[in-house]
Every structure is written in C-alpha cells, then in structure tokens.
Amino acid sequence: MASVEDAAEPDRRLPKSTRKRLVETGRHALLLVWSFVVLFPLYWIISMSLKPPSEAIALPPDWIFLPTVYNYIQLLQEGSFVDAFLNSVFMISASVVLVLVIGVPAAYVLSRYDIPRQRDVLVWILSSRMLPPVAVIIPFFVIFRALNLYDTRIGMIFMYVTINISVVVWVMKAFFDGIPETLEEAARVDGATQFQAFRKVILPAAKPGIFSVAIISFIFAWIELLFSLVLTNSRAVTVTMEVYQFIGVRQIEWGMLAAATTATIVPVVVFVIAVNKYLAAGLSFGVVIKE
Amino acid sequence: MSTPTETAVSSSSGFSRLQELWNEYLPYWFMTPMVLVVLLITIFPGAYDMYLALVKYKLTDPTTIGQFNGLANFETAFGSRNALNSFRITIVFVAGALVLETALGFVLAALVTGVSSKRMKTFYRVAFILPMAVAPVSLATIGRIMLNPEIGVIPYMVRTFTPFVAPNLLSDVPLLTVILADVWNWTPFMFIIFYAGMSSVPETLVEASRVDGAPLWRRYAHVIIPHMKPVLFVAILIRLIDLFRTFGLTFSLTSGGPGSQTELVSINIFETGFTFVDLGAAAAIAIIYLIGIVALCNILIIKVGFEGVWD
Numbered sequence: 013m014a015s016v017e018d019a020a021e022p023d024r025r026l027p028k029s030t031r032k033r034l035v036e037t038g039r040h041a042l043l044l045v046w047s048f049v050v051l052f053p054l055y056w057i058i059s060m061s062l063k064p065p066s067e068a069i070a071l072p073p074d075w076i077f078l079p080t081v082y083n084y085i086q087l088l089q090e091g092s093f094v095d096a097f098l099n100s101v102f103m104i105s106a107s108v109v110l111v112l113v114i115g116v117p118a119a120y121v122l123s124r125y126d127i128p129r130q131r132d133v134l135v136w137i138l139s140s141r142m143l144p145p146v147a148v149i150i151p152f153f154v155i156f157r158a159l160n161l162y163d164t165r166i167g168m169i170f171m172y173v174t175i176n177i178s179v180v181v182w183v184m185k186a187f188f189d190g191i192p193e194t195l196e197e198a199a200r201v202d203g204a205t206q207f208q209a210f211r212k213v214i215l216p217a218a219k220p221g222i223f224s225v226a227i228i229s230f231i232f233a234w235i236e237l238l239f240s241l242v243l244t245n246s247r248a249v250t251v252t253m254e255v256y257q258f259i260g261v262r263q264i265e266w267g268m269l270a271a272a273t274t275a276t277i278v279p280v281v282v283f284v285i286a287v288n289k290y291l292a293a294g295l296s297f298g299v300v301i302k303e
Numbered sequence: 304m305s306t307p308t309e310t311a312v313s314s315s316s317g318f319s320r321l322q323e324l325w326n327e328y329l330p331y332w333f334m335t336p337m338v339l340v341v342l343l344i345t346i347f348p349g350a351y352d353m354y355l356a357l358v359k360y361k362l363t364d365p366t367t368i369g370q371f372n373g374l375a376n377f378e379t380a381f382g383s384r385n386a387l388n389s390f391r392i393t394i395v396f397v398a399g400a401l402v403l404e405t406a407l408g409f410v411l412a413a414l415v416t417g418v419s420s421k422r423m424k425t426f427y428r429v430a431f432i433l434p435m436a437v438a439p440v441s442l443a444t445i446g447r448i449m450l451n452p453e454i455g456v457i458p459y460m461v462r463t464f465t466p467f468v469a470p471n472l473l474s475d476v477p478l479l480t481v482i483l484a485d486v487w488n489w490t491p492f493m494f495i496i497f498y499a500g501m502s503s504v505p506e507t508l509v510e511a512s513r514v515d516g517a518p519l520w521r522r523y524a525h526v527i528i529p530h531m532k533p534v535l536f537v538a539i540l541i542r543l544i545d546l547f548r549t550f551g552l553t554f555s556l557t558s559g560g561p562g563s564q565t566e567l568v569s570i571n572i573f574e575t576g577f578t579f580v581d582l583g584a585a586a587a588i589a590i591i592y593l594i595g596i597v598a599l600c601n602i603l604i605i606k607v608g609f610e611g612v613w614d
Binding site for chain 2: 040046053060131138150152177181238258266272273283292293
C-alpha cells in the first residue's frame with residue numbers, strides 16, 4: 013500500500029536520506045529531553061550536597077562553585093547516619109544471602125520435578141508480593157513485640173526476605189528451565205549425587221541468574237522505608253529511615269539533607285551502572301532472561 | 304569414597320545414613336524452607352488481619368485489647384477514617400501511574416532500540432534506568448527541595464522564564480505531583496523490561512515488515528507487540544502489584560496531604576494503626592485492601608495470563 017503511494021506522489025516526499033536523518037534527529041531530540049528529565053534531579057541533589065551552606069539554596073543557582081565536603085563532614089559527625097548506613101548494608105546483605113539459600117533450591121525443584129499443580133504453586137508464591145506491606149506489617153508488629161523481635165536486626169533481615177522470596181523463586185525457576193537437563197544427567201552418570209550435581213554443575217551454570225536476583229533483592233530492600241518506620245526504633249534503623257527523619261527535623265539544613273540523600277543514591281547508582289546488563293532478568297520475574 | 308546412594312552404606316555410620324536421607328528426600332529439603340516462609344507471609348498476615356479487624360486493639364487502651372468488637376472497626380474505618388476516599392485516591396494514583404509508565408516506557412524502549420550509534424544506545428540505556436536506584440524517600444527529599452516555592456529551582460525557572468505564576472505543585476496539584484514523581488522513579492522498570500523484550504523480537508520479522516513497506520504503527524501492532532505479549536503482561540502485572548504497595552514516596556513527599564488529597568490506602572492504614580494507634584481499624588482497612596488486590600491480580604493472572612498470553 014505505502015509503496016504504491018510512494019510511486020504516485022514521488023515529489024511530495026523528501027529524499028530518503030534526508031528523511032532518515034530527520035527521523036534520527038527527532039529521535040535523539042526526544043531521547044535527550046528524557047535524559048535531561050532523568051539526570052537533572054540527580055545532578056541537582058549531588059551538586060547541592062557539595063555546595064557550602066551559603067550557596068546551597070541560592071537562586072539563581074550558582075552553576076559554578078567550589079565543591080566542598082562540608083556537608084558530608086557534618087553528616088559523619090552526626091554518627092547516627094553512618095550507623096544506619098552500615099546497618100542497612102549489613103542487614104540487607106544478610107537477607108540477600110538468606111533469601112538465596114531459601115529460594116534458589118526451591119526454584120530448582122520447581123523447575124526439575126513434577127510438582128502437582130505447579131502453576132498454582134507459582135501464583136501462590138507470587139501472591140506473597142501482592143499483599144501490601146502495610147497490611148502485612150500490622151500482624152508482624154504485634155508478633156515482633158511479643159517475640160522480642162521489635163527493633164532487632166534479625167527481625168528486619170526476615171522482613172527483607174519476605175519482600176524478595178517471590179522474585180528469587182520466579183527468576184531462578186526461569187533460569188533453571190533454560191539449563192538443559194542433560195547437564196546434570198551427565199554428572200549423575202559420572203557418579204555424582206543429586207545434590208552434588210546441583211551444587212557443582214547447575215549452580216555454576218545459573219550464575220548470571222543468581223547474580224541478577226541478588227542485585228534486584230538488594231535494591232528492593234535498600235529502598236524500603238515502611239519496615240524500619242514501624243519495626244525499628246534505634247538499634248536496627250535503616251538508612252532510608254534516617255533520611256526520612258531528616259525531612260522532619262532538619263528541614264532547614266538543606267545542605268545536610270542533600271548530602272544524606274546523595275549518600276543513599278550514589279552507591280546504588282554506581283552499582284546499577286556496573287550491573288545494568290543483569291537487571292532485566294530480575295525485574296521481569298524471569299520473563300526476559302537475556303538482553 | 305563410596306557413593307552414599309548405595310544401600311550397603313546405610314549400615315555403616317550415622318553420618319552416611321544422614322547423607323542418604325538428604326539425597327533421597329532432596330526435593331523436600333529444598334522446598335520446605337521456602338514453603339514455610341511463604342506460608343508465614345501469606346496465610347498468617349491475612350488470618351491475623353482478619354482477627355484484628357474483629358477485635359478491639361487500641362494500644363492506648365490495653366485493658367480492652369482482644370475483646371470482640373463486631374463490625375465496629377469497619378465502622379471506624381469507613382466513618383471517621385474515611386477509607387472509601389482513600390480507595391478512590393489509590394485507584395486514580397495506580398491507574399494514572401500505570402498508564403503513564405507503560406506508555407512512556409514503551410515509547411522510550413522503541414526509540415532507544417532504533418538508535419544506530421552503539422555508544423549513544425548504551426548511554427540512553429544506562430541513563431534511563433538510573434531513577435530506579437533512587438529510594439522513594441530520597442526522591443521525596445529531592446522533590447521537596449526542587450519544588451519548594453521559596454528555594455526550589457523548578458518554581459524559580461517558571462517564574463523567571465515564563466509569564467506564569469510559579470505553582471506550588473505539592474499543594475496545588477498534589478496527586479498529580481505524586482503520580483509524576485512515581486513516573487520518574489519507576490518508568491525505568493517498564494523501559495528496561497520492554498527494551499529487553501523488544502530485542503528478542505526476531506530481526507527477520509521486523510525486517511520483512513519494513514521491506515513490505517508497512518507503516519510504522521502497523522509494524523508495532525502486527526509484529527512487535529504480539530511478539531512481546533508475555534513481556535508486556537508480566538511487566539504491567541508486576542508494576543500493578545507494586546503500585547498498590549506504594550507507601551514511601553507519597554508518605555515522605557506529602558504525608559497524604561494536603562488534607563487527605565494524596566492519602567493512599569497504604570497511608571491511611573499506617574496513620575490509623577500507628578498514629579491513631581487503632582490496630583483493629585487499621586486491620587479492617589487492610590483486610591479489604593488485601594482481598595481486593597489479591598482478587599484483582601488473580602483474575603488478571605487467570606483470565607489474561609493463563610487463558611491468553613501464557614498458552
């Protein structure tokens with residue numbers, strides 16, 4: 013159809029190469045606009061965190077300024093922020109290890125064995141993510157207080173496991189499905205037990221998947237606020253909770269607020285840039301396992 | 304070393320007997336911890352919310368805790384706590400954000416897929432996923448700084464470069480602002496999945512439709528989108544689930560206000576349970592919210608997933 017049109021009115025259209033260049037320019041224009049929308053807030057908060065207090069909120073903004081680490085020194089002296097930061101790193105790392113230990117073997121079984129009503133089991137696992145955390149937190153708040161788990165790292169580590177278990181099982185099942193069964197059959201013929209075949213042959217082959225879910229689980233836990241808001245008080249406070257408290261109390265100390273915010277963002281940004289190829293598999297619950 | 308699966312070993316030592324049990328029942332060992340955890344986080348909260356919704360549970364009034372309360376908690380929830388209004392706001396928020404994020408994520412993925420320069424492609428791909436690294440509470444502080452009517456750069460730009468009066472986005476159009484903040488934060492999620500899904504559409508098919516001279520929209524409608532159906536479905540489903548979970552961004556950007564204009568159900572439950580310390584009424588809202596979401600998602604999974612895209 014379109015080619016007939018082309019032939020009928022040839023001169024009303026621009027030459028093909030010009031048209032192509034126009035399309036390409038338009039494409040880049042749109043993409044650069046969105047790049048600006050994405051990057052400007054990040055630039056803004058980072059630059060603000062590096063400005064001396066006198067310039068932090070100056071308008072018109074000082075586009076050129078001498079960067080200073082003054083705000084970060086203040087933040088370090090605060091102490092509680094550093095504690096919360098390290099606390100988050102520790103609790104989340106522990107929870108990622110735990111959720112992998114619980115989720116990866118189960119995903120393997122779901123992929124390799126005939127489980128009755130396997131599809132329903134998978135949906136049931138996914139339904140653990142459908143429950144809104146705020147509805148889940150009320151029972152856990154009551155139980156945690158009864159079991160002395162309130163404001164403990166153990167309690168928080170468990171809560172982080174709950175938000176990530178469904179991602180781990182779904183993504184890893186998709187990865188195991190993609191690994192040919194002949195691989196472990198060969199290992200079994202060589203005399204390996206089922207477990208040895210899993211550990212020595214299948215796990216190494218599933219490494220990209222494990223890497224992918226580990227990253228996603230870490231990010232999902234890192235950005236979580238509600239658990240710390242409800243279940244911690246002082247000992248197990250997270251970095252997001254610390255930033256939240258800054259909003260209320262330190263409204264006026266903009267530079268320090270910017271520094272705290274930047275400190276939560278930059279490590280994850282660097283992390284995401286480094287591992288960007290592995291994100292799609294984890295985020296799509298294993299539907300796209302390679303880019 | 305003898306192989307522990309041989310029956311001869313079973314008589315030798317306790318350790319190899321253990322090893323034998325381990326290997327023989329491997330699928331059960333592998334499944335049990337996961338099943339226990341998922342049971343604990345699905346059945347238990349639902350059942351306990353149900354119980355709490357039917358009893359008195361005010362932390363300020365410890366003597367009455369646990370007394371049967373009939374449907375009084377639901378009366379509080381839909382009366383003084385105005386839960387119905389929160390449900391309405393949540394639906395607008397979820398629908399608005401979902402539509403915008405899906406559309407924007409798709410368009411961006413399509414545009415980036417067509418970029419010919421490899422280096423620019425990598426730049427866009429990486430830049431566009433960065434907002435996901437920003438925790439909602441951190442985005443809220445950025446929003447509070449950039450949108451602040453006195454010190455914010457955005458109102459400043461509007462004042463300086465346009466004839467308009469700078470709006471206070473957080474108080475004039477709070478729900479829209481919250482939606483747009485979520486779009487900034489989570490469009491990357493859609494983008495990254497769609498982008499990966501698009502790269503898996505066979506190049507030959509796309510090329511064939513290009514040679515046919517089919518217009519652009521038809522290439523998408525008849526070749527690319529049908530191929531991406533499972534990807535589209537899962538991305539939208541997961542995003543839908545996560546949008547209902549939204550708490551941190553709205554809570555720290557507007558705390559549900561001004562008034563109750565951005566009071567999502569999740570914020571209402573939190574306020575009811577932990578500010579007004581009425582866990583019974585909070586559980587009453589929570590149980591309705593929970594059942595609603597699980598029902599909606601399961602209908603989607605069964606009707607659209609199982610009977611459509613996954614078969």
